[in-house]
Structure formats: C-alpha cells, structure tokens
Amino acid sequence: MTIASIVLSTGLILVLIGIWGMLTQRNILRIIVGFVLMGTGSHLVIVAIGYVSNGTAPIIDGGLSLAEAPTRSVDPIPSALAVTAIVIGLAVTAVMLAYAIRLYQAKQTLSIDAFTDSKW
Amino acid sequence: MRRGAAIILIAFLGVIFSTIAVSYSQRSSLPELAAAYVDLVPRELGAPNVITGILLTYRAFDTLGEVAVLFMVAAGVGLLLGAGCEERDEVQAGIRRSLKETPSTEIVQNGADILVPLIAIFAAYIVLHGHLGPGGGFQGGAVMASCVLLLLLAKPDYRIKLAHLSFIESLAGLLIVVVGIAGIILASGFLDNRVLPLGEFGAFFSAGAIPVLSVLLGVKVGCELSVISERFRA
Numbered sequence: 123m124t125i126a127s128i129v130l131s132t133g134l135i136l137v138l139i140g141i142w143g144m145l146t147q148r149n150i151l152r153i154i155v156g157f158v159l160m161g162t163g164s165h166l167v168i169v170a171i172g173y174v175s176n177g178t179a180p181i182i183d184g185g186l187s188l189a190e191a192p193t194r195s196v197d198p199i200p201s202a203l204a205v206t207a208i209v210i211g212l213a214v215t216a217v218m219l220a221y222a223i224r225l226y227q228a229k230q231t232l233s234i235d236a237f238t239d240s241k242w
Numbered sequence: 243m244r245r246g247a248a249i250i251l252i253a254f255l256g257v258i259f260s261t262i263a264v265s266y267s268q269r270s271s272l273p274e275l276a277a278a279y280v281d282l283v284p285r286e287l288g289a290p291n292v293i294t295g296i297l298l299t300y301r302a303f304d305t306l307g308e309v310a311v312l313f314m315v316a317a318g319v320g321l322l323l324g325a326g327c328e329e330r331d332e333v334q335a336g337i338r339r340s341l342k343e344t345p346s347t348e349i350v351q352n353g354a355d356i357l358v359p360l361i362a363i364f365a366a367y368i369v370l371h372g373h374l375g376p377g378g379g380f381q382g383g384a385v386m387a388s389c390v391l392l393l394l395l396a397k398p399d400y401r402i403k404l405a406h407l408s409f410i411e412s413l414a415g416l417l418i419v420v421v422g423i424a425g426i427i428l429a430s431g432f433l434d435n436r437v438l439p440l441g442e443f444g445a446f447f448s449a450g451a452i453p454v455l456s457v458l459l460g461v462k463v464g465c466e467l468s469v470i471s472e473r474f475r476a
Contacts, residue, residue: 124268182284182444196272198279201293209463212384213312
C-alpha cells in the first residue's frame with residue numbers, strides 16, 4: 123500500500139462518514155460536525171493526490187537543494203489549494219454555527235424536527 | 243432522511259469512491275505545471291518556499307478572493323449575532339455576574355498567563371518567516387486568533403474593541419490592494435512581488451513584497467477571526 127493510496131482512502135472514508143452523519147442525525151450541532159468531517163476528508167484527498175514517490179516538501183533549505191528540487195519535491199499546487207479550502211471551510215462553519223445559535227433562540231430546541239414545518 | 247435510503251446512498255457512494263481509490267497509482271515524477279512552478283519560484287521570485295510563492299504571487303488573485311470571503315463571513319456573523327448597544331451592556335453585565343459566582347479555574351488562568359506571550363511570538367514568527375519555511379499569512383493569523391480565544395476564555399473582563407479591530411482589518415485589506423496596484427505600475431502585473439528588491443536568496447529581508455503581503459494577510463486574518471470569536475461570546 124503506497125502512502126498516497128492510504129491517505130486517499132482515509133480521506134474518502136472520512137467523506138463517507140461525514141455524509142452519513144449529515145443525513146441521519148437530528149441534532150443541528152451533529153449535522154455541523156458531519157459537515158466539518160466531510161470537509162476534512164476532502165482536504166486529505168486533495169493533499170494525497172499531490173504526493174510524488176520519495177518526495178519531500180517543496181521548500182528550498184538544508185534538506186532540499188536548488189538543483190534537485192524539480193525531481194525530489196512533491197506537487198506544491200494541491201497544498202496551496204488545501205490552504206484555501208481550509209480557510210473557506212472555517213468560514214462556512216462559523217456561519218453555520220451562528221445560524222444554529224439563532225435557531226435555538228427561536229425555538230429553544232436543537233433538533234431539526236422542530237423546523238420541518240417552517241419550509242415556506 | 244429514512245435510514246434505509248441513507249444506507250443505500252452511502253453504499254452507492256462507497257462503490258464509486260472505492261473505484262477511485264483502487265485505480266489511483268502514486269506519481270513518480272512531477273507534472274509539467276508543478277515542475278515549472280518549483281523551478282520558477284526560487285529563480286524569479288527569490289522565495290525558498292514554493293507554496294507561499296504560488297499563493298502570494300502567481301495565484302495571488304485567488305488569495306485576494308479568499309480575503310474577500312473572510313470579510314463577508316465576519317460581516318455576516320456580525321449581522322446574525324450582533325446585538326444593539328443596550329442589549330450588549332446587559333449581556334456583558336450578565337456574563338460578569340455569572341463569572342463572579344463561577345470563575346474560570348486556576349489551571350486556565352495560570353496557563354493563559356504563561357502561554358499567551360509565547361503563542362503571540364510564535365504567531366509573529368510564522369507570519370514573518372512565511373517565505374523561508376512553512377507558514378505565511380493565513381497560518382500565522384489563525385494562531386494569533388487562537389491566542390485571543392485563550393484570553394477570552396481565561397479572563398472574563400477582557401473586552402475586545404470591535405471598532406478598532408474592524409478599522410485595522412479594513413486598513414490591511416486596503417493596503418493589500420494598494421500593493422497590488424503598485425505591482426501593475428512598477429512591475430509586470432497585479433500583486434507581482436518584484437515591486438520591492440528581491441535581495442539575497444534565503445535572507446530575512448528577501449523575496450520582494452512577499453513578507454509585506456504575509457504581514458498584511460496575517461493581521462487581517464487574525465483580526466477577523468478574533469472578531470468572530472468575540473461575537474460568539476456574547
């Protein structure tokens with residue numbers, strides 16, 4: 123089992139667990155936890171795709187000289203995309219938690235069964 | 243959703259994901275675009291950290307969009323959770339009363355006394371060395387916001403001046419755009435880092451405008467996350 127496929131499988135399993143949590147839980151905070159799990163899994167998948175065999179971090183210092191950088195470093199683009207994705211995930215989680223607080227203040231309960239009638 | 247339907251859906255997704263996971267084979271060499279970036283960033287931009295060079299110069303426009311998303315989220319959370327002036331005073335008085343009865347424990351207070359200066363120095367280190375090692379604006383800003391969160395938990399009388407932080411955050415955002423426009427005038431494009439001299443490779447003052455952008459990003463992200471944490475408190 124190569125490193126990239128282990129991390130890729132872990133990320134995909136986390137995405138599955140997150141989606142299952144979002145579909146079957148009734149408590150709003152647990153649904154939010156499911157969303158965060160799905161996001162974390164997708165970050166792992168993004169980073170796993172960028173791994174190159176026997177590669178190291180794309181930072182030129184004592185461990186990786188300038189001449190051997192194009193052959194021995196991993197892909198830097200998925201890591202940059204993962205930074206962006208983590209920040210956006212945090213922002214969406216903050217807004218979801220603010221909504222959860224307002225919903226609780228409205229109906230004094232955290233179960234989404236209390237809100238199924240207020241669709242229109 | 244009913245249990246049965248959810249199980250069928252998850253099983254179907256599991257089959258699709260397993261075909262992806264099984265047929266993926268690890269790369270043995272970099273793709274062309276990545277090899278070009280790894281070659282170009284130390285040579286043209288003078289930055290040893292390739293990822294920060296990509297995030298703050300070649301794909302800096304996406305970083306600016308991300309900064310805009312964070313700003314919108316701070317405004318949105320302020321709209322959802324912000325209360326009017328008299329309500330805020332009542333809530334603050336209520337917090338102070340309840341915390342006189344059950345103050346935060348000694349471990350939290352003493353731990354915060356020791357850790358807050360160390361965390362702040364670590365955050366500044368991450369932001370300033372973004373171009374030399376792992377780090378950069380977003381990472382250092384998040385660590386700074388965690389320092390503020392520790393202060394909010396340990397010291398109940400600690401109040402953040404939201405007006406000052408909002409002003410600093412907007413000013414940092416404006417300065418990022420100003421540096422970008424200076425890139426159009428003085429160098430070859432928007433948010434190009436060659437407006438400042440590239441310096442010696444690996445020195446502290448090197449890589450042109452990348453440390454300046456890192457500092458501005460770190461200040462902006464730290465202020466925004468602190469404002470969001472403060473809104474959740476009251």
